Amino acid sequence: MTTQKFGGTWTQEKLNIFTEYLDAYLTVLQKQKFKKIYIDAFAGTGEIETKDGEQFLAGSARRALEANKKFDYYYFIEGDRDKASELQRMIDTEYPQMKSISKVYCGDANDKLSDIINNVDSLQIVA
Numbered sequence: 001m002t003t004q005k006f007g008g009t010w011t012q013e014k015l016n017i018f019t020e021y022l023d024a025y026l027t028v029l030q031k032q033k034f035k036k037i038y039i040d041a042f043a044g045t046g047e048i049e050t051k052d053g054e055q056f057l058a059g060s061a062r063r064a065l066e067a068n069k070k071f072d073y074y075y076f077i078e079g080d081r082d083k084a085s086e087l088q089r090m091i092d093t094e095y096p097q098m099k100s101i102s103k104v105y106c107g108d109a110n111d112k113l114s115d116i117i118n119n120v121d122s123l124q125i126v127a
């Protein structure tokens with residue numbers, strides 16, 4: 001299994017703030033008619049391993065997938081092939097209901113972000 005190492009307590013604090021922000025963002029925008037798209041440009045595997053190797057924390061991708069309120073589409077970009085595969089496996093096995101609205105890209109965030117944004121009106125996810 002390809003894992004990410006925990007940066008420190010600030011990592012946990014940052015991720016907790018991120019989760020609160022996600023919930024607030026989706027609550028505020030839930031009545032808007034436009035599509036809401038989540039793009040995680042440095043997605044990782046969805047899991048972060050603590051320094052002692054004894055615990056796994058939910059990373060940004062897992063937190064986004066688990067948020068109570070949903071985006072219309074989820075795009076994950078990860079430069080490392082093994083990590084991108086690990087994230088895809090997590091979606092396939094743990095969030096199969098999200099497969100039709102989620103896509104994992106393996107590549108450089110600078111290129112893939114441009115591709116996604118330039119084609120956002122025509123992007124469709126085929127699981």
Ligand SMILES: C[S@@+](CC[C@H](N)C(=O)[O-])C[C@H]1O[C@@H](n2cnc3c(N)ncnc32)[C@H](O)[C@@H]1O
Nearest residue numbers: 042043044059060077078079080083107108109
């Ligand atoms: C700190 S880790 C991921 C953290 C993740 N957001 C989380 O909370 O679990 C940063 C990730 O970005 C990836 N990465 C670094 N530079 C990248 C780039 N230019 N394009 C795409 N992915 C990149 C690394 O392989 C690594 O998995």
